[in-house]
Amino acid sequence: MYRAVTRNIEITVAPRYVADESAPDDGRWFWAYKIEIVNRGDETVHLRSRHWIITDATGAVQVVRGAGVVGEQPVIQPGGRYSYTSGCPLGTPSGIMVGTYRMETPSGESFDVEIPAFSLDMPGARRTLN
Structure with a gap:
């Protein structure tokens, strides 16, 4: 599990x-990730x-930007939580993802998390830093 906290907003991945969604012989590997x-x-x-930077094992970078997550723009109250599951295909057997969420407060202030x-x-693969 991976974790970061920005302005009291905790993200775990x-x-x-x-x-079952991967086809290594065809150069396709697939990961699901749950975010809370x-x-x-x-x-x-x-x-x-959301803003994602996805880097595969060859160093190729894909940038993804879009409204909300999985078609939603959740409002999260103090003490509340929101979770979702999504996925990422890669053309290599390993990679790395990192990113930010743009949040907005009721007063209209925007900030990145x-x-x-x-x-x-x-599973079982030797881990390398990408």
Whole structure:
């Protein structure tokens, strides 16, 4: 599990390799990841957008930006939590993801929350830093 805290917003990530969705002979490896967002602060936050940087084992970088997550823009009250599961295909058997969520407070202030860097590695594979 990977964890980061920004302005009392805690992000945890649990990635897992999905063999059933992968086809290594065709150059496709797939990971699912579960993200939990916990608001440990005293102010409501609204998740407006995401920004991902995905790097495969060859160093190729893909940047993903978009509104919300999995089609939602959750509002997270103080003490509340929100979780979702998504996935990432790669053309190599390992990689790394890192990013940010753009949050907005009821007063209209926007700020970025760190998504911790997490490794995408096949089970039993020797881990390398990408």
